[in-house]
Amino acid sequence: MKDKPELAKPVYRDGDLRIGVYVCHCGKNIGGVVRCEEVAEFSKDLPNVVVSRDSLYTCSEPGQEQIKTDIREQKLNRVVVASCTPRLHEPTFRAACEAAGLNPYLLEMANIREHCSWAHLHDKDLATEKAKDLVSMAVHRAALLAPQFELTVPVKRVAMVIGGGVAGIQASLDMADAGYKVYLVERSGSIGGRMAQIDKTFPTMDCSICILAPKMSEVGRHPNIELLTLSEVKEVEGHIGNFRVKVLKKARHVTKECTACGDCTSACPQLAPDEFNAGLSIRRAIYMPFAQAVPSRFLIDMNQCLNNQGIVACDRCFQACSNKCIDFAETDRMLELEVGTIVVATGVDVYDPTALTELGYGRFPNVITTLEFERLINAGGPSGGELIRPSDRKRPEKVAFLQCIGSRSKRSNPYCSNVCCMNTVKDALLIKEHWPETEIYVFYIDIRAFGKGFEDLFQRARREGVTFIRGIPGEIIEDINSGNLKLLGENTLLGTPYRYDMDMVILSVGIRPRSDAGALQRLLNLSTDTDGFYMEAHPKLRPVDTTTGGVFLAGAAEGPKDIKDSVTQASAAASRANILMSKGEVKVPAITARIDTNKCVACGMCARVCPYHAIEGSKDLGYYRVIEAACQGCGACVPECKFEALDQAHFTDAQIVSQLDQALEKDPNSKIICFACNWCSYAGADFAGVSRIQYPANVRIIRTMCSARVSPDWIERALIKGAGAVLVSGCHPADCHYNNANQNTLKRVEKYWKRMEKLGINRDRLRLAWISAAEGAQFAKVIQEMESGIRKLEPKAIEVAAEALTKRKTKKVEGS
Template sequence: MPERTIAGDGAAAPEPVRLGVYTCHCGGNIGHVVQCERVAEIIGRMPDVVVARTDPSFCSDAGQAIIEQDIKELGINRVVIGACTPSLHEQTFRNAVTRAGLNPYLYQHVGIREQDSWVHSKDPEGATEKAVHLMAAGVAKARLLTPLEPIRLSAEKRALVIGAGIAGLRCALDVARQGIRVTLVEKSPFLGGRVAQLGSVFPTDEDPLRLLHELIHAVTAHPSITVLTQSEVTGLSGYVGNFNVHVTQHSRGVEKDTAEELLAACTQTTPDEFDYGLTQRKVIYRSYPDSYPAIPAVDWEHHDGRPLQVGGRSVELRDEPRIYELTAGAIALATGFDPYEPRHGEYGYGEIPEVVTLPQLIRILARVREGEPLTWNGHPIRAMALIHCVGSRELDGVQKPHADGQVNSYCSRVCCTASLHAAVTLRQRFPDLDIYDLYQDIRTYGRGHEEIYRHARTSMVRFLRYHGDQRPEVVAAPAGDLHPVVVRVKDSLTYGEEIDVPVDLVALAVGMMPRQIDDLANMLKVSRGADRFLLEAHPKLRPVEMAVRGIVLAGTAQGPMNIQESLSAASAAAAKVAVLLGQGQVELPPFVACVNTAKCDGTGACVQACREKGAITLQTFNEDGGELRRAVVTPANCTGCGACVGVCPNRAIDVQAWTLAQYEAMVDAIGADIPGVAGADE
C-alpha cells in the first residue's frame, strides 16, 4: 500500500514538491548497522521523491556539495537528510541549502545515528526498518514544510533605565557606551540612590561619594544619556523593540537663580529620609550637600502648598507635571531596595530610643566630627551591641509574619560584612568603645570580607552567637543602671549561657526589602518571587533578564547585593541590552504560533490556553459590513510552546515548522506498513 496519508489541511506549497532525500553512512557509524542503500531505494520509490542518495559522509564538504548541486540542477525544493542528531549538524545543512538558494526551513533533519544505528547494533534488520520509517516520516513532514523567515522586529535603539542609584547609573552608562541612547528615569530629585547614604565602602574603605560622583559625572557628560529626575513611568505598552512609555516629570519647583533665596525662606520641615528620619529637613532641599543636580528641589509630597514669604513678597510653588512619550527597545529595572523597617517593639525598636538600625548608625557616625566623642540621645556611648539578621533569615512559625503574611526567610547577604565593617570602623575611631556582636552565622563570603571579620576579632569586637529560633531580646535597663539598655542572649559560644549585656546603644543590622513598585510591576507584567523581589527568567541561563522579553534587571531590585555585585549585574544587564538593540532590529526564530484567519472564528480558546502574557489577543475586524473577532498573535511574545494549538476547535492555529498536520503526517508514516520493509504486510 503506497504512502497516501497526508493530512489534507496542510499548507499547500505553491510549486510541486520535489524532494531530495539523503541517507548518510556516517563513515560506517550508520552504514555498518543500517542498510543505507536499501533505505534510499525504498524511499526513492515514494511519491514526490526526485532523488534519494547515500554518501559516506554528507556533512563533509564533498557531501554538502552533492546536495547543493541537486538543488540547483534537479530543482530539488525540499531536502531530507538522515544522519547524526540534529543538534550536531542541523545547522550545517541549513546553511548548505541556503547557499544553494533554498529557504533553510525547507530542510528536514532525521536522526538515525544516536537514535537508530548506535542503539540497535544488535538488530540490523530492525534498525533498517526503523530508518525507513523515520525517513518516511521526514519525507511526510518535508512535503508540508513552508518557507519561513526569522521574525524581525525593528528595534528602537533606545533603552529606558528606571532608577538612578548606582546600578541604574552604571547600566545607563554601559548601554550608552555601546552606542545606544538611554533615558534614565529617577523618582527622587537627586541621583545616586542608597550609596550616597553610606559612610565608607568595603572592602576598599573608599569614599562612596567619590565613587558616585565619578559615575554621575560620566553619565551626565555622556551625550547619549537623557536624565529625568522627579520622574516616574506612568504608562506603558508594546513589546521588545518597541515599548511605548509615558514618563511623568514633576517640576523642580525652584529656578537656579532664585533657589538659594527660596531655600533660605522655606520654613516647613519634614523627617529627612536621607538620615532615615533621625533629623528634619526643609521641604525645599538637597539630599546632601554635594548632591547632583546641585539645584534644590521641592518635596511635593510633603509641601503644604502655602506660599513662601521671600523679601516681603509671597511666592507660590507650583508643580506642573510634564508628560514625555518615548519609544524604547528595552527596559532596565534598577529600582533598588529599602532597608527593612523593624516593627514597633521589635528588639525594642521605636520603644527604646537607644535602639537604632545599622543604616541609622551609619548616618549618626557621619555627623560625628573627627575627635568628638560618640554620643546618642544625650549620653556618651561606651558600649554598644550589633544584632545581625534583623528582618532576614526569619523562620516560619517562629517570627511573626509581616503585613502581607510572609516572613523574610531570605538572607540579605550584605549585612554581615556591613556590620563588621562598621564595628571595625567604630573601634578605630573610638578605641574605648566596647562592641558586642550578636550573630547566628557570620557570612563574610566576598573577596576581602573574611579579612574584615578577622580584623573585627583581633580588634576585640566581642562575639556572641545565638540560634535562629532563640533570638536575643532587647529590654530597657532598670532605672539607675549605668547603661540604659540590656541585651539578653543565650550564647552558644559559651555553651548556651544566658548572658545579659548592658549597653548604651543597639544597632540592628536590618536586611534589604524590595522597593514598593507595584504599579510599575503591573504595568510591565513582570513577576516577583516568593521573597517579593523581581524574578529573573532563570538564575543561570538568564540571570539578569526577566521572563518578559526586552526587560532586564540591574542591581538590588532583583535581590540583596553589595555595590560590587550591583555593578556587575548592571553591566551584565547592559550587555544584554546591547545584544538586543545593537543591530537596530530584534531577530527571533520563526517557531511561533500563526493563525489561519480563514478558519478562526474567534472562540478565544487559544487566548485562554496561552501562558505568555500578550502573545495572543482577540481583535475585532470590520469585514463586509460585519464585525469579526479573530485571534492575533504577537510573535514577539510567543515562545512557540503550542498550548494554543491543541485547544483550537477549528485547527486554525499552528506553530510554524511544527504544525499539527506535520505531526499527523509523520505519525502516519511511522504507523504505516511500507512495502519492501521486512515485517510489512505485502
C-alpha cells in the same frame, strides 16, 4: 475578487520525510537513569526515521558535527534531539541545523532530562518508557513541522534605565559612552540611591559618596543621558527593540534656574522627617535631598507644602528666592518615550525589624538599624559624624551589633542578605577608628566573609578588639532610667548563658525586594523568584537577561548584592543592551498566528482576544489578517476561530494533536496530559527537574507558548482517547507573559468544566493550575494530586465519558 495574501506552503511532502533522532546521555545526567541505547534502538522503528543515534554529549562539538554530517550525507530534513529542555539548547541545535543548510524550525526537541531522568531518578524502567514516549511524540510532531522564516525588526538605538542607584548610574554611563541615548528614570528627587546614604564601603573603607558623587555629576552633564527624576514608569507597550514607555514626571515646582543657594529652605515653615537621613533629622517642605544631589536643585514636597492643590496659603520660599525659580503652577506630565532596550535597576528596600518585638526596635530609642547607623556616623548626617545614641545624645561606650536580623528566617526573609556581615565588620572598624576605647560586641550565627578582601577585613576587626560572640540574643530588655539595654542569650561556643549591658544596639538588618516590585514586574512581564527578586533568564549563563527580550537586570533588584557586584552586573546589562543597539536589528521568532483568508468569514472573534491588537480586518474587507511584526506568538486567537481559518506557525493544531495522539497511544487511562506554557509552567516543570523533585512518571508535557493557545478541542480529544486526566497550566493571573492572554485560558477551561458537568463527567479530570517558573515543588504537588485522582477512576467511567463526548461531537458536526 478580493486580493487575498497567499499562505506559505510546506516545502516537503510526506513521501520524502527523512528524520534523524539523536538521544543524548548528557554524561550520567540522562544516561544514569534512562537507557539511552534502548531509546535510540526504539526510535529506529518510528515512521520516517532514517538515522537514530545515541551519544554521550550531543551538544558537544562532535555531537553537533554528527548532526550536520547526517543532514548532508543522509539527506535528513527533520532533526529530533532528545536531551535537555529546549529552553536551554534549542538555539544550539537550531544553529547546527542551519549551518548544514536545514531550516532551523525543522528541529524538534524531546525533553528527557528535566522532565524525565531528573524527575524520575529511582525508576529506570519507567523513565526509559517515558523517554520513548517523549521521543515518539517529538518524531510525530517533527514530521509535521514546516520551515519558517524569521522576521527582522529594527532596534531603536535608545535605552531606558529604571532606577538611579549605583547600578542604574553605571548602566546609563556605559550605554551613553557607547554612543546611545539613555533615559535614566529615577523615582526620587536625586540619583544616588542606597550608596549615597552609606558612609563607607567595604572592604576598602572608601568614602561612599566621595566615589559616587563624580559618577553622579557625570550622569548630570552627559550629553547622551536625559535624567528624569521624580519620574515613574506607568505603562510599557511593544517588544524588543521597540518599546513605547509612558513615564509620569511629577512636578518639581523648582525650575532649572535654581542655584541651590538654600534661601528658600530657611524661609519654609513646614517640617518633615528627612528620608535620606533615615528619619533621624528633619527637613523642610522645600528641600534638597542631600548635599551632593544630582540634579543639584531644590524641590517641593507637595504633601507637606501648605500650597497643596492650587491653594496658595504661603509663599515664603517664593519671596525668599532671588532667582524667582519657584513655580507653584507646574503640573505632572506624562511623557511618551520610544526606546529599544530597558535596564531594570530598581534596587531594594531595607527590612523593618519592628515585627521582631523581642528586640524592641521602635520602642527602645537606643535600638537602631544599620542604615540609621550609617547616617549617624556620616559627616553629612544628623549628628555631623559624632557617634551618639538617640536617647540622651551621649556617646555610647558599649555597642552591640546583632546579625541576621530579618534574614535567613521563615519569620521574615528566608535568604541570606549577602551584605550585612561585611557591613557590620566595616561599621565596627569605623567606630574603632574614631573611638578606639569603645567596646564592640558582634552577635552572629555565621560570619560570611566570602568576597575578595573580606576575610582580611574580618580578621582586622578581630585584631582591633571587636568581640565576636556566636549566638543571637533571645531578648533585649531596656532599663527605663538609663536607656541602657540588657541582652540575654547563650554563647553557643562556650555553651554558657550571657547577659550583656549595652549602651546602644545596632540591628544588622537585611534587604528585601522593593515593596512595589510587582508593579514593574507586570509592566515588563518579568518573573520573580520565590523570594520576590526579579528572575534572570538563566541563573548561570544569562544572569542579566530576563525572559522578556530587550529587558535586562542590574543591581540588587535581581538579588541581594554589594556595590561591586551591582556595578559589575550593571556593566554586563549595559553591554547586553549595547549588543542589541549596536546591531540595530533583531530577529523575532517565526511563531506568529496565520489566517487562511479563504476560510476566514470575518467574524472578528480573533481580533477581540488578541492582547496586542495585532489582528486587523473587517466585515467589509471580508477577512482578517495578522500584522506579523506586532504578533507576539501567544496563540490566544487560534482556539477562538470556529472556522479553522486560524493557526499558529510552529505550534499548529496538527502538530500538537500528533503529540497528543502519541502520548495516549499506550495505556491512555493512566496518563496525565499536561499542557504547559513556555514561560512559567514548562519552566516550572524544568525547575522541578533541576531541583530533582520527584513526581509520578505518567505525565506527558506538551509545550505551547501561552496557556491561551490550548484549544478545548485538544482537551476533548484527550478525554475521548481515554486520557486519565488533563492539566492546563500557565503563568499566574497578572503574570502572563502575553498581556493577560491567560484570562482566555480561564474562560475556556471554565466553559469546558460546565460541559463536563452537563455530560456527567468527573470535572476533576480537567485541572487548571497556575505554576510559575520558580514553583517546581508546586508542579510536582499538582501532578501528585492528579495521580492519586486517576487511581480512583474506574476504567468504565473513562469509557462512558469518552462515548458521551464522541456522541456530542458527532451530533454537533451533523448539526452544522
